[in-house]
Amino acid sequence: MTTPQKILALCRENDVKTVDIRFVDLPGAWHSLSIPVSRLDEELFENGLKFDGKRFRGWNSAADGDRVAIPQPDTAFLDPCGGPPTLSIIADIHDPVAGDNDFCDPRNVAWKTLHYLKTTAIADTARFGPEVEFCHFDGLLSAHRLTGSRYPREHTPGARLPDIAAGVHLIEESLTHVQNDSGTADSTLEIRHELLQVISACGLSVECQHQLTGAQPQMVSTLQADELVTMADVLMRYKHIVKRVSSRHGLTATFMPKPSRSLPGNGMRIQLSLWKDDTPLFAGTEYAGLSEVALHAIGGILKHAPSLAAFTNPTTNSYARLLPESGSPINLDYSRHDEMSVCHIPSHSPISQDQRIEFRFPDASCNPYLAFSALLMAVIDGIQNKIHPGDPASPSDTSTPLRKTLPISLADALTALQEDHDFLLRGDVFSDDILNSWIRMKREEEIEPLRRETHPYEVSLYFDV
Numbered sequence: 001m002t003t004p005q006k007i008l009a010l011c012r013e014n015d016v017k018t019v020d021i022r023f024v025d026l027p028g029a030w031h032s033l034s035i036p037v038s039r040l041d042e043e044l045f046e047n048g049l050k051f052d053g054k055r056f057r058g059w060n061s062a063a064d065g066d067r068v069a070i071p072q073p074d075t076a077f078l079d080p081c082g083g084p085p086t087l088s089i090i091a092d093i094h095d096p097v098a099g100d101n102d103f104c105d106p107r108n109v110a111w112k113t114l115h116y117l118k119t120t121a122i123a124d125t126a127r128f129g130p131e132v133e134f135c136h137f138d139g140l141l142s143a144h145r146l147t148g149s150r151y152p153r154e155h156t157p158g159a160r161l162p163d164i165a166a167g168v169h170l171i172e173e174s175l176t177h178v179q180n181d182s183g184t185a186d187s188t189l190e191i192r193h194e195l196l197q198v199i200s201a202c203g204l205s206v207e208c209q210h211q212l213t214g215a216q217p218q219m220v221s222t223l224q225a226d227e228l229v230t231m232a233d234v235l236m237r238y239k240h241i242v243k244r245v246s247s248r249h250g251l252t253a254t255f256m257p258k259p260s261r262s263l264p265g266n267g268m269r270i271q272l273s274l275w276k277d278d279t280p281l282f283a284g285t286e287y288a289g290l291s292e293v294a295l296h297a298i299g300g301i302l303k304h305a306p307s308l309a310a311f312t313n314p315t316t317n318s319y320a321r322l323l324p325e326s327g328s329p330i331n332l333d334y335s336r337h338d339e340m341s342v343c344h345i346p347s348h349s350p351i352s353q354d355q356r357i358e359f360r361f362p363d364a365s366c367n368p369y370l371a372f373s374a375l376l377m378a379v380i381d382g383i384q385n386k387i388h389p390g391d392p393a394s395p396s397d398t399s400t401p402l403r404k405t406l407p408i409s410l411a412d413a414l415t416a417l418q419e420d421h422d423f424l425l426r427g428d429v430f431s432d433d434i435l436n437s438w439i440r441m442k443r444e445e446e447i448e449p450l451r452r453e454t455h456p457y458e459v460s461l462y463f464d465v
Helices: 004-013 042-047 106-120 143-150 164-174 189-201 228-248 292-312 368-384 410-419 422-428 432-452 456-462
Strands: 018-024 030-036 049-052 066-071 077-079 086-095 125-137 206-211 218-223 252-254 268-276 331-335 341-344 357-359
Touching: 004 042, 004 086, 018 066, 018 106, 030 049, 030 228, 042 066, 086 106, 086 228, 106 125, 106 228, 106 368, 106 422, 125 228, 125 368, 189 206, 189 228, 218 228, 228 252, 228 368, 268 292, 268 368, 292 331, 292 341, 292 357, 292 368, 292 410, 292 432, 368 422, 410 432, 422 432
Parallel strands: 018 086, 331 341
Antiparallel strands: 018 030, 049 066, 066 086, 077 086, 125 218, 125 252, 125 268, 206 218, 268 357, 341 357
């Protein structure tokens, strides 16, 4: 176990100059409170660092914004991404008035989910293994900034507006494709090797990393499964490393679900397994080698998937990826073979300990602490109430009736969450306050501003009406 004394010794051995105390706000952005290493002592690990929470989303509506970041020694790592030697430590956020973990801290939600799982006696732990996709670009990613000069109010007299195709092409041009200059089929080999080295140096484990087929360099990394809080920490560190290493190569890495309509989307499949007394609970003699417990877990996911999408696919852009014509996982059913089913049963290993359920619909724009927690709460509900998922889907069965699908927009997902959230409140895991804050933030800061924005495609469609 890592102790504050070991962390302080690590700083001395590596001549660390700066310490970043990191935490996640409600939407899932990583923030840091930077201090000189001289301020890092055993007392700071016990009493934490005070900060004004009102400056960060999730705490900005609280009457009293004072918060305390308590560094967690087990999460410390030397940041390998350039600059002077820096130590990063993930913190739990405390409410100094209540004297306990803050209910709006996403990491606290994850801890409470694990505690609730144990109180149910269903399992001791849940292991999450995300498979994360991201793209590389040469250019800026903000189509809004790059196309702002093309709006009607910006045009000079006599300037010709783009036609329909060109209106969208403006956005495509802002996302400059990385060319393959290596003369090989894999243009990402060099950066992938460096990423693996840096990731390993940070103590993270990647099972496999490779380039997906296509003209645009798109990579996928399968992270080695771990328990909920640890894996959420790992995912935040992984995204940080990918972005920093990519920047050193003059590239921009994006985990945006659909950065361009002409490119494949970036998803994040999540493999989940439950364990009790070192025994896997999802292996059995039912369909595809599943246990009855696993089938009930799938039943819980399928029942609550529309509301889960508000956390697992939490951006307006998430639903540009989840389109039926692209073969995306949108059907609310399960299968070993059908890629459009939201629940997939991997069949790559005959080992019972590897028996997992794969949820194919999430993407990496999510806050992993909240998304993983919501998924596990749905699994627990399915097992407790013995919710059977019905028959598995068969892609070759044309007689199958019209299949239910995920919501088609973030607004629909938020409506589903408003109507179906009681399972998240059990065990005091989520609270009404955090759910209301999430829904209000998404509607007021993302959906409504986008609805009021004039899109370049609208200009090309309607300017000459």
